[in-house]
Amino acid sequence: xxxxxxxxxxxxxxxxxxxxGIGGSTVMIPGMVMLLGPxxxxxxxxxxxxxxxxxxxxxxxRHVQARATLRPMTRWMVPxxxxxxxxxxxxxxxxxxxxxxxxxxxxxxxxFLLYVVVYNAARLSSGKRLPPMTEAxxxxxxxxxxxxxxxxxxxxxxGLLGVGGGLVAVPAxxxxxxxxxxxxxxxxxxxxxxxSVVGALVKNARLHEHGFGIAQSLLLAALLAPTAxxxxxxxxxxxxxxxxxxxRLAFVALMLYCAYRLAAAGVxxxxx
Numbered sequence: 001x002x003x004x005x006x007x008x009x010x011x012x013x014x015x016x017x018x019x020x021g022i023g024g025s026t027v028m029i030p031g032m033v034m035l036l037g038p039x040x041x042x043x044x045x046x047x048x049x050x051x052x053x054x055x056x057x058x059x060x061x062r063h064v065q066a067r068a069t070l071r072p073m074t075r076w077m078v079p080x081x082x083x084x085x086x087x088x089x090x091x092x093x094x095x096x097x098x099x100x101x102x103x104x105x106x107x108x109x110x111x112f113l114l115y116v117v118v119y120n121a122a123r124l125s126s127g128k129r130l131p132p133m134t135e136a137x138x139x140x141x142x143x144x145x146x147x148x149x150x151x152x153x154x155x156x157x158x159g160l161l162g163v164g165g166g167l168v169a170v171p172a173x174x175x176x177x178x179x180x181x182x183x184x185x186x187x188x189x190x191x192x193x194x195x196s197v198v199g200a201l202v203k204n205a206r207l208h209e210h211g212f213g214i215a216q217s218l219l220l221a222a223l224l225a226p227t228a229x230x231x232x233x234x235x236x237x238x239x240x241x242x243x244x245x246x247x248r249l250a251f252v253a254l255m256l257y258c259a260y261r262l263a264a265a266g267v268x269x270x271x272x
Contacts, residue, residue, distance in 0.1 A: 088159020
């Protein structure tokens with residue numbers, strides 16, 4: 001029965017990841033915590049980082065077809081996010097995050113999700129939309145801002161929490177670079193595609209330090225990935241067809257729910 005639920009979890013993760021440009025870990029990690037218990041956070045992160053590549057791959061194809069990806073930005077976001085992902089994984093392996101300390105990772109994840117909820121709820125209530133951005137406009141953006149305000153933080157948080165990094169990359173582009181939501185989602189997907197690969201390799205290589213084997217991570221990933229691909233490919237196309245407010249509302253609802261579940265799981269570990 002757990003295997004069946006994991007395949008359905010993969011479908012939900014792929015659908016949300018393709019639609020929102022956030023990989024799929026925001027659904028997969030809370031889902032695995034609920035299904036399998038909170039004591040295996042590092043295993044869940046290792047598996048989710050593998051699946052993120054398969055969630056984002058179909059979405060990237062869709063975004064490229066829609067000409068939504070701003071390449072002058074992604075050529076700087078990708079390498080900086082990869083470097084940040086490696087640093088984030090190394091930080092997640094520190095003693096404070098081992099054993100019951102895994103709860104601190106879950107609480108940190110929840111706190112960041114609440115920030116994202118507040119920002120997007122404010123955007124939703126304001127009704128304001130950023131002006132369209134072309135590749136020529138994107139080329140005028142500060143490279144330092146792209147690297148240090150978007151790429152590096154996205155990779156860092158992604159590696160630390162086991163997520164793709166879109167939770168940082170999407171709102172950071174909107175706030176720091178004034179990138180419209182659909183372009184921010186497309187840029188984020190292209191960035192996650194590469195940072196997730198490097199992050200997954202580093203995380204899985206150190207998984208034995210937490211008492212787990214790579215085979216366990218690969219099994220979880222194998223159950224989640226096939227349906228995640230299907231969900232991602234379908235919903236990534238809707239980014240360019242559905243109203244922006246519908247996408248933002250879905251984003252806010254999903255983040256709020258995940259923040260609640262992760263906070264509850266984190267507290268249960270730290271204060272059993």
